[in-house]
Amino acid sequence: xxxxxxxxxxxxxxxxxxxxxxxxxxxxxxxxxxxxxxxxxxxxxxxxxxxxxxxxxxxxxxxxxxxxxxxxxxxxxxxxxxxxxxxxxxxxxxxxxxxxxxxxxxxxxxx
Numbered sequence: 001x002x003x004x005x006x007x008x009x010x011x012x013x014x015x016x017x018x019x020x021x022x023x024x025x026x027x028x029x030x031x032x033x034x035x036x037x038x039x040x041x042x043x044x045x046x047x048x049x050x051x052x053x054x055x056x057x058x059x060x061x062x063x064x065x066x067x068x069x070x071x072x073x074x075x076x077x078x079x080x081x082x083x084x085x086x087x088x089x090x091x092x093x094x095x096x097x098x099x100x101x102x103x104x105x106x107x108x109x110x111x
Contacts (some may be wrong), residue, residue: 027103035096042087044080051084055092059085 035055043050048068052061062081069077 024104028100031099031103032096035092035099038092038095040088040091040095042084042091044083044087049077049080049084051081051088053085053088053092055096057089057092 038055039052039060040055041050041052045068048065050061050063051059052063053059062084064077064081068080
């Protein structure tokens with residue numbers, strides 16, 4: 001290959017492209033760390049069950065209003081907990097995808 005990089009491309013353009021790629025990578029890593037540190041909260045059942053998860057997809061808290069605890073209908077409570085956790089995880093995913101698209105300019109890089 002000729003000195004200076006790819007045919008038809010000046011060496012300066014390649015260096016600029018590499019700098020942009022490195023900046024994008026650093027921005028993506030920073031954004032991932034920021035989102036991982038954030039907490040996302042979802043409530044279901046009119047607010048009787050609340051789930052809090054981190055951006056790293058760890059369940060941080062489950063809060064259940066004692067008034068909704070019915071020993072004869074444990075399945076309903078289980079469904080509410082699952083729904084709240086899943087909604088909080090969806091919120092974390094949507095935020096991650098949205099922020100990554102902003103950083104990458106909409107390029108689909110598999111995040």
